[in-house]
Amino acid sequence: MNIHEYQAKAIFEKFGVPVPKGAVATTPAGFITALDQLPEGPTMVKSQIHAGGRGKGTFTNGFKGGVKFCKTKAEAQAMAANMLGNTLVTIQTGPAGRKVQTIYFTVASEIKKEYYLAILLDRNSSRPVIVASTEGGVEIEKVAHETPEKLFKILIDPAYGLADFQVRELIFKLGFTGIEAKNAAKLIRNLYTAFWETDAAMIEVNPLITTPTGDVLALDAKVSFDSNALYRHPEIVALRDLNEEDSKEIEASKYSLSYIALDGNIACLVNGAGLAMSTMDIIQHFGGTPANFLDVGGGASKDQVIAAFKIILGDKNVKGILVNIFGGIMDCNVIATGIVAAVKEVGLKLPLVVRLEGNNVAAGKATLAASGLALVSGDTMADAAQKIVKLVA
Amino acid sequence: MSILITPKTKIIVQGITGDFGGRHAKLSLDYGTQVVAGVTPGKGGQFFEHGTHKVPIFNSVADAAQATGASVSVIFVPPPYAADAILECVDAGLDLAVAITEGIPIKDMIRVKRAMQGSKTRLLGPNCPGIVTPGNGKDSSGGCRIGIAPGYIHKQGHVGVVSRSGTLTYEAVFQLTSKNIGQTTCVGIGGDPVNGTNHLDVIKLFNADPETHGIILIGEIGGNAEVEAARWIKANCTKPVAGFIAGATAPAGRRMGHAGAIVGGAEDTAAAKIAVFKECGIEVAVTPSDMADALLRSAKAKGVTLT
Numbered sequence: 001m002n003i004h005e006y007q008a009k010a011i012f013e014k015f016g017v018p019v020p021k022g023a024v025a026t027t028p029a030g031f032i033t034a035l036d037q038l039p040e041g042p043t044m045v046k047s048q049i050h051a052g053g054r055g056k057g058t059f060t061n062g063f064k065g066g067v068k069f070c071k072t073k074a075e076a077q078a079m080a081a082n083m084l085g086n087t088l089v090t091i092q093t094g095p096a097g098r099k100v101q102t103i104y105f106t107v108a109s110e111i112k113k114e115y116y117l118a119i120l121l122d123r124n125s126s127r128p129v130i131v132a133s134t135e136g137g138v139e140i141e142k143v144a145h146e147t148p149e150k151l152f153k154i155l156i157d158p159a160y161g162l163a164d165f166q167v168r169e170l171i172f173k174l175g176f177t178g179i180e181a182k183n184a185a186k187l188i189r190n191l192y193t194a195f196w197e198t199d200a201a202m203i204e205v206n207p208l209i210t211t212p213t214g215d216v217l218a219l220d221a222k223v224s225f226d227s228n229a230l231y232r233h234p235e236i237v238a239l240r241d242l243n244e245e246d247s248k249e250i251e252a253s254k255y256s257l258s259y260i261a262l263d264g265n266i267a268c269l270v271n272g273a274g275l276a277m278s279t280m281d282i283i284q285h286f287g288g289t290p291a292n293f294l295d296v297g298g299g300a301s302k303d304q305v306i307a308a309f310k311i312i313l314g315d316k317n318v319k320g321i322l323v324n325i326f327g328g329i330m331d332c333n334v335i336a337t338g339i340v341a342a343v344k345e346v347g348l349k350l351p352l353v354v355r356l357e358g359n360n361v362a363a364g365k366a367t368l369a370a371s372g373l374a375l376v377s378g379d380t381m382a383d384a385a386q387k388i389v390k391l392v393a
Numbered sequence: 394m395s396i397l398i399t400p401k402t403k404i405i406v407q408g409i410t411g412d413f414g415g416r417h418a419k420l421s422l423d424y425g426t427q428v429v430a431g432v433t434p435g436k437g438g439q440f441f442e443h444g445t446h447k448v449p450i451f452n453s454v455a456d457a458a459q460a461t462g463a464s465v466s467v468i469f470v471p472p473p474y475a476a477d478a479i480l481e482c483v484d485a486g487l488d489l490a491v492a493i494t495e496g497i498p499i500k501d502m503i504r505v506k507r508a509m510q511g512s513k514t515r516l517l518g519p520n521c522p523g524i525v526t527p528g529n530g531k532d533s534s535g536g537c538r539i540g541i542a543p544g545y546i547h548k549q550g551h552v553g554v555v556s557r558s559g560t561l562t563y564e565a566v567f568q569l570t571s572k573n574i575g576q577t578t579c580v581g582i583g584g585d586p587v588n589g590t591n592h593l594d595v596i597k598l599f600n601a602d603p604e605t606h607g608i609i610l611i612g613e614i615g616g617n618a619e620v621e622a623a624r625w626i627k628a629n630c631t632k633p634v635a636g637f638i639a640g641a642t643a644p645a646g647r648r649m650g651h652a653g654a655i656v657g658g659a660e661d662t663a664a665a666k667i668a669v670f671k672e673c674g675i676e677v678a679v680t681p682s683d684m685a686d687a688l689l690r691s692a693k694a695k696g697v698t699l700t
Contacts, residue, residue, distance in 0.1 A: 121499060123616040126506045126587045158500075158507045199500050228472060229498035262644065273584060274558020274613060277639040278681040281663070284642045285680050293643070326560045326567070328543035329420065357567065359543060381564070382682035 001225045003239045004048040006104040008203075008221035015194035017187055018217050022106035024048070031080050034105050035073045042108035043076040044069055047083045049090075049098040050244040052222070057090035059083065060097055066090065069108055076105055094263075101243055109217055114207035115174060116140050117188070117218075119195040121202075122155060128195065130154040130162075130188070132170055136207035162192045179214035187216050198236060199229035248311045255307040257296055264289025265319040266388055267312040269305070271296050271326060279324045282381050288389035291318045302338035309342045313350075320351040320392040322384055325358075332356045332364030340371040351391035352376065355384035394604035395526035395578040396553065396595070397489060397515070398465060398537045402526075403429045405457045405466040405487075407478050409441050409450060414469030417493075417541050419443045424544040425528055425535040430457035432466070454478075455485040465489040467523060467539045475519060476501035483514045491539050492519035492589070502587035509589070516589020522559035522581035540581065542566075550575015551699055552688065553599035555592055556611035557584050561639060561681065565609050568685035574699050577605045586615070592622035600630045607633040607688050607699050610675065614640030615661050620669045627673035633691035633699075636670040637678040638663045 009019040023034035035043070047054055047066035054066035059082070066088045070076040080103045089097035114136030122129035133151045135143045144151055152173045154166045167185050176184045187208075195203050204222040211217065230237050242250055252259030258273065262280070266288045270276035273295045280290035292312065296304050312318055325335050339354060355378035356364045365377060376391070378384025404421075408414035409431025422428050422443050430449055431441045437452030451457035454466055466487055470478040475494040482490035497519050509516060517524060523540010525547055527533035532545035546563055548570040556562040562581055569576060580595050582588055592610060599605045608630075612619035619638065626634055641663035670677050676691035678684040692699050 121503070121586060123586050123618075126503055128503065158503045196500070199498055201499065226499045228496045229500060231473065232498075260644075262642070270560075272558060272560025274556070274561035274611070274639050275564060275681070277558075277613060277643060278561060278564075278637075280642040281639060282680045282682070290642055326563050328546065328560070328563045329541065358546070358563070380682045382680050385680075 001227050001230060001236070001240060002050045002244070003223055003225075003236075004050065004102065004104075004241065005046060005221050006048055006102070007239045008223040009218070011194060011198065011223065012191070012218055012221055015197070016190040017194060018183075018215065019221065020044075020106040020109045020217055020219065022104055025080070025084075025103050025105070026101060028081060028084065031077045031103065034103075035077060038073065038105060038107055040073055042069065042071055043073055044106045044108045045076050045079045045083065046104040046106065047088050047100040048102040048104050049088055049093070049100060050241070051090050051092040051098060053090035053092050054088065057088045057093070060087040060089060066100070080105070098244065109209060109219065110211050111219075112210040112212050114209050116143070116206050117191070117208045118202065118204040118206070119192060119200070125155055127158060128156045128192075130156065130170065130192065132174055134174055136209070140206065156192070161196070162189060180210050180216060183214065183216040187218070199226045199233060200224065201226045248314050251307075251314075252294070252311050255304050257294060257304060257308055257311070259311055260293040261315060262290055262292050263317070264291045265317050266392055267291040267294070267315065267318045267321045268324065269294050269296060269308050269312065269321065270324045275324065275326060279322065279381065279385070282385040283322065283389065286382075286385045286389045288385070288392060291315055302341055305335075305338040306342040306345055309346045309348065313346060313348070318350065320388050321348075321353070322388040323352065323354045324381060324384060325356050327356065327358035327361070327364070330359065332358055332361045333367055336364035336367040340367060340373060343373050343375070351388065353378050353384050353388040353391065355379070355381060394602055396598040396602050396605070397578060397580070398524060398526050398539065400425070400526060400528050400535055400537050401427065402465055402537050403427045403461060403463040404537070404539055405430045405432055405454060405461070405463045406469065407432045407454065407466055407481075408469035409433060409448070410436055411469055415441065417469065418448070420544065421538045422446045422448075423534075424538040425530060426538045429461040429463050432457050453485075454481040454487070458485045458487060463487070465491065465539065468492040468494055468519075470494055472496040472498070476505045479505050479516060480508060483509055483512045487514050489515050489517065490589070491517045491521070491523050492583070493521065493523060493540050494518070495520040497585070499585070499587055502585065506587055506589065517580065518583040518585075518588060520585045521583030521588070522562060524578060524580045526578045527576055542579065542581070546570055547579065548573070548575035550577065551604055551606040552576045552609065553595075553602070553605040553607070554579040554609045554611070555582060555595040555599070556580070557582055557613055558611065558639065561611050561637075564681055565611060565684045568682075569609075569688075572685050572689070574685065577602060584613075591618045593618065593625055596622050596626060596630065600632060605632065606697055607692050608635070609684055609688055610634055610636045611684070612636065612638050612666060614638070614643050614663050614666075617661055619666050623669050623673040623675055626675060631695070633688060633695045633697050634675045635678055635684060635687035635691055636675040637681060637684050637687070638666045638670070639681070
């Protein structure tokens with residue numbers, strides 16, 4: 001689960017990670033109230049959406065830049081009016097962009113130097129890893145690729161936690177001295193505590209900055225959480241912004257369906273995540289484009305299948321549907337009955353190819369055949385994918 | 394022969410009185426698997442009954458293991474309690490814990506994995522379909538079925554299958570069985586980013602098993618476990634190996650059902666992994682329908698008989 005920058009910074013402050021003073025607004029009237037909380041002087045205006053690349057983004061109304069530096073608060077107020085309620089397109093949003101519904105004003109800090117700091121899971125060692133670099137404010141993938149010697153990694157033993165010597169090692173490598181070293185060490189320790197205590201999946205601070213007075217601040221904050229652990233963090237669940245999520249994905253989660261919208265026109269409905277991913281792959285292999293990832297789980301009950309069809313049909317790009325079910329334990333006939341009922345209930349008009357395999361498959365196929373529905377049966381995944389691609393072409 | 398388990402392996406079911414655990418305990422009993430004990434804290438002394446089977450329930454894994462001689466446990470415990478259930482297997486000194494549970498917090502698994510270092514217990518999963526060593530009875534019954542895989546799609550034979558995904562494993566097994574090619578053992582290692590046993594661990598076991606003549610390696614986007622396994626295969630394994638990677642069409646940064654299936658960078662995409670497979674002499678299945686055929690191609694090229 002992702003949260004906004006301003007929410008992430010509130011968590012940072014709670015754990016003693018310094019951030020520039022800021023305030024949010026969701027209405028033009030709120031700009032004044034928010035700016036009243038900040039001192040007069042240089043101010044940053046930051047569009048709050050769950051996507052990176054905001055600074056280099058463009059609004060659909062032509063306005064350039066979702067993050068702006070302003071010399072005065074009055075300028076910041078005028079600038080915010082260009083952003084609020086408008087749709088920002090960045091390299092991470094896709095062409096549709098995201099509507100900016102919250103503006104975050106912060107004091108524009110004087111920057112001495114920029115750094116990069118992140119904490120996430122290192123899959124190879126199954127341990128948390130701190131990744132830091134002296135090259136902040138740029139794309140970290142680029143640093144990793146072009147100057148890997150400027151990227152430092154510290155693996156943390158979960159049995160002990162972040163050790164002081166590891167913090168010192170990082171401080172020396174990043175070249176901090178004096179008061180900066182002291183402040184940076186405290187920030188790193190507190191940020192790690194925030195990561196561990198909140199069940200974060202990833203914390204990224206880019207840039208982390210030093211100021212001429214020796215302060216060390218998180219200028220930006222990107223935090224995502226392990227959705228498996230949300231049950232023990234109601235305070236984080238409360239930060240969820242449904243405006244940032246696809247409405248179809250929200251609907252799907254109500255029926256324990258795992259759905260992700262994509263750009264293609266062949267919808268798929270599959271049981272099991274691995275099979276669902278491969279179904280998308282095989283559609284593409286035969287020249288089609290998948291409209292979604294949809295895993296109905298191991299069961300695929302009638303209610304789930306009906307809900308799944310409704311969600312799929314909510315995507316206006318969809319021109320055909322491929323159902324691929326491997327009924328291992330479940331009776332294929334039960335699944336077939338569910339599909340027939342779902343097709344009838346939603347009044348499906350689009351081409352539908354169904355590939356059923358597994359337990360009691362003969363009876364399942366007979367049910368589909370006897371339904372009188374204009375659906376096409378596929379024998380293997382390859383056969384079914386070729387058939388739907390042809391029907392949609 | 395087989396790896397990790399045999400038809401004689403005695404197993405414990407943690408969470409046997411729950412709907413999910415109970416249903417699959419029954420299916421395993423029907424398959425002929427030696428389900429010798431259940432564990433549900435507070436229900437010790439009761440019995441889990443199914444047909445003529447009467448499986449004793451214990452309060453702890455240690456009690457169950459001591460009373461029955463079971464060496465393997467399968468975990469159907471809900472996510473908040475699953476990490477604890479795994480550690481209980483370690484404490485009882487079991488050989489293998491198979492965690493079926495989906496949705497265990499990553500932090501819990503980080504801690505469990507650290508706590509298991511140096512212990513004799515191997516963990517399979519979590520978020521996995523389990524492991525099956527097919528038997529020689531009707532529809533492969535008489536084998537050892539641990540977890541949630543459909544037993545009847547298997548057939549006793551000489552191919553090892555290892556995968557992160559449940560239904561994709563069934564797809565591969567079904568293709569093999571349909572072509573009359575049996576399996577030694579089919580292993581689901583689970584779709585989570587932190588798991589107990591990885592592809593390479595299983596590949597090493599298959600390579601050392603004289604009864605396993607060929608291997609199907611099924612992976613997906615995210616992480617570099619498949620790449621690591623492929624490089625080891627190139628250096629150490631002469632058996633025919635077919636590989637498939639799911640997620641070629643997955644958008645970057647999105648979690649595709651499995652928590653582990655997130656494309657992180659250029660290194661863990663499907664294309665990158667497939668390129669490494671090819672470079673390491675693994676026959677790549679071009680589509681998921683091609684997994685058994687890919688293995689047959691590799692076996693033919695190496696002059697190996699799979700049946």
